[in-house]
Amino acid sequence: MMEHFGRRVLFVAILLAIMTGCTGDRISIIEDSDVRRIVRLDVESANVYVIEENERRLMIDAGNPGDEDRYEALMRQAGIDPAKIDYAILTHGHIDHAGTAASFQARHGIQVIGGADDQSIIAAGGEVDLCPTSMIARFLRMTLEGSRYPVFKLDRAIEMGGPGIDLAELGMSGRILPHSGHTPGSMVILIGRHAFVGDLIRGGTIANETPTTHFFMCDLEENQRRIGEILALDGIEQWHPGHFGPFPAKAVGVYLAKEIGD
Ligand SMILES: [Zn+2]
Numbered sequence: 001m002m003e004h005f006g007r008r009v010l011f012v013a014i015l016l017a018i019m020t021g022c023t024g025d026r027i028s029i030i031e032d033s034d035v036r037r038i039v040r041l042d043v044e045s046a047n048v049y050v051i052e053e054n055e056r057r058l059m060i061d062a063g064n065p066g067d068e069d070r071y072e073a074l075m076r077q078a079g080i081d082p083a084k085i086d087y088a089i090l091t092h093g094h095i096d097h098a099g100t101a102a103s104f105q106a107r108h109g110i111q112v113i114g115g116a117d118d119q120s121i122i123a124a125g126g127e128v129d130l131c132p133t134s135m136i137a138r139f140l141r142m143t144l145e146g147s148r149y150p151v152f153k154l155d156r157a158i159e160m161g162g163p164g165i166d167l168a169e170l171g172m173s174g175r176i177l178p179h180s181g182h183t184p185g186s187m188v189i190l191i192g193r194h195a196f197v198g199d200l201i202r203g204g205t206i207a208n209e210t211p212t213t214h215f216f217m218c219d220l221e222e223n224q225r226r227i228g229e230i231l232a233l234d235g236i237e238q239w240h241p242g243h244f245g246p247f248p249a250k251a252v253g254v255y256l257a258k259e260i261g262d
Pocket residue numbers: 092094097182199216
């Protein structure tokens with residue numbers, strides 16, 4: 001049994017290493033202006049973004065369960081004290097986006113914000129039906145079976161029908177936009193010229209900055225329509241997905257035209 005388990009873990013590790021280009025944990029600076037600093041922390045190809053503005057700090061998404069120490073190490077390397085982060089906004093409740101939220105909430109008192117309609121996913125530790133969109137995705141789903149993250153409660157649940165939240169309420173600038181589709185309670189976060197889109201789309205596993213259909217998507221047409229809505233917003237130039245990326249809005253337009261044309 002253990003031997004079988006060990007082989008499975010090794011196989012998954014090799015596959016993930018191939019898919020992620022064998023990269024280690026990484027920091028990328030997205031913006032460093034007079035207004036704000038935005039840093040991307042990449043652990044196992046699950047992006048966590050930290051935005052610093054007006055002495056406030058906000059993280060977007062929380063990666064996989066068990067990776068909290070790796071994210072905290074990257075934060076410290078980037079000059080960010082995890083204890084000084086005020087908020088964590090979850091783009092959605094899947095395991096690779098909400099996995100360390102319980103830990104950040106308990107360790108540092110970070111206020112966790114997410115979509116009201118993802119609360120049942122969060123209560124289940126992220127264990128939900130996934131709809132694979134490719135062969136690799138079907139395999140990934142097998143490896144995820146039975147995986148759960150430590151359950152937590154949202155400190156603030158955003159209603160899906162409403163206009164969302166102006167980040168001025170949190171002392172920062174930007175907007176949290178309810179954007180159901182990938183999950184019922186998915187959110188897109190708009191800050192300056194940037195859109196943080198969770199799993200609305202992803203970067204390629206090899207061509208990381210090429211927009212690609214996400215591994216798990218239950219309604220592809222609905223997903224295309226939702227991508228079109230974000231593309232139609234004024235002033236958004238750069239897209240930051242949960243996995244790989246980033247890419248310019250223009251590249252997403254090219255991707256969408258090709259997908260709809262197929
Ligand atoms: Zn997801």
